Amino acid sequence: MQDSAEPQNRSQLGLSIDGLSEYLAGFDTVRHPGLTELELIDSLFLKSNEMYPDDTAEALLVLCFVLIPYREVPMELPFGLGTLRYPLPAADLPTYNAKNRNIPRRFLFDSPAGHFGDADKLAHFFGNASAACRMRSNSIVRFFGNFVELFEKNFNTEADIDLRDVNINELGVRYGWHLLSQKTMPSVFITGYNIYHLFFYL
Numbered sequence: 001m002q003d004s005a006e007p008q009n010r011s012q013l014g015l016s017i018d019g020l021s022e023y024l025a026g027f028d029t030v031r032h033p034g035l036t037e038l039e040l041i042d043s044l045f046l047k048s049n050e051m052y053p054d055d056t057a058e059a060l061l062v063l064c065f066v067l068i069p070y071r072e073v074p075m076e077l078p079f080g081l082g083t084l085r086y087p088l089p090a091a092d093l094p095t096y097n098a099k100n101r102n103i104p105r106r107f108l109f110d111s112p113a114g115h116f117g118d119a120d121k122l123a124h125f126f127g128n129a130s131a132a133c134r135m136r137s138n139s140i141v142r143f144f145g146n147f148v149e150l151f152e153k154n155f156n157t158e159a160d161i162d163l164r165d166v167n168i169n170e171l172g173v174r175y176g177w178h179l180l181s182q183k184t185m186p187s188v189f190i191t192g193y194n195i196y197h198l199f200f201y202l
Helices: 002-009 012-025 037-051 056-066 093-102 121-135 138-154 163-179 186-201
Strands: 072-076 083-087
Touching (some): 012 037, 012 056, 012 093, 037 056, 037 186, 056 121, 056 163
Antiparallel strands (some): 072 083
């Protein structure tokens, strides 16, 4: 009885995160043979926009939360006060684990070779895109994106500022700003990013 009543207590954002997480969790090579990671990213974008046809910023925010590969954010508090673990909106644990296995992680030209790859980069991309759509200001979003990177460094959740995070944040800002005037698949921007860096930085 309690389980059936629980979804009624979920916010619209929570229900959308549940739905899109289930959608991502359902992808496998048998049901979707030959699907590339960029095609999966576009498919997730389209599915999220079906949930919020009149609110692009909210659709991007749902994508951000679904593509975060963590259930909580650990922060090492200063002065030896311990670790604060801040919970993030997420689907139930089985769905969360299943969708994490399907998060794209090899979609950038320089994605690391390890198992984790770039599993966290899409959350950066869509989170910044959502903020750009909502705030309608590139400069403000860039400020907050850089602030988060400094915050992570100072609280020791990452050893150094990740320049690849900064780059994908910037790409997300440009994408969100672009969506204010024209609908374009995220794969177009990601492919452009890859081509630019391959030709000008390698």
